[in-house]
Amino acid sequence: MTKTELVAKMIEKSELSKKEVEAALNALIGTITETLKADEEITLVGFGTFKVSKRAERVGRNPRTGEPLTIAAANVPSFKAGKTLKDAVNA
Numbered sequence: 001m002t003k004t005e006l007v008a009k010m011i012e013k014s015e016l017s018k019k020e021v022e023a024a025l026n027a028l029i030g031t032i033t034e035t036l037k038a039d040e041e042i043t044l045v046g047f048g049t050f051k052v053s054k055r056a057e058r059v060g061r062n063p064r065t066g067e068p069l070t071i072a073a074a075n076v077p078s079f080k081a082g083k084t085l086k087d088a089v090n091a
Contacts, residue, residue: 036077046084053078 041051057073
């Protein structure tokens with residue numbers, strides 16, 4: 001599902017205009033992004049948790065040449081589904 005399709009589904013389920021739904025979705029995405037950038041966690045009870053995991057520097061290999069190379073440390077966004085969401089998907 002693309003962002004456009006998601007907006008269309010949200011319009012069907014609410015009595016909001018396309019402009020209002022797009023603004024709300026953009027605000028949600030922006031808020032999640034800013035919160036994760038600040039290295040904070042977001043927990044939506046029943047839905048899941050967004051957080052940032054730290055990936056340490058490691059040694060990898062160039063697939064073409066086989067030469068070792070250093071892969072830099074990075075912050076990686078992650079999502080862990082909550083029980084209600086897991087149950088809904090597996091029902």
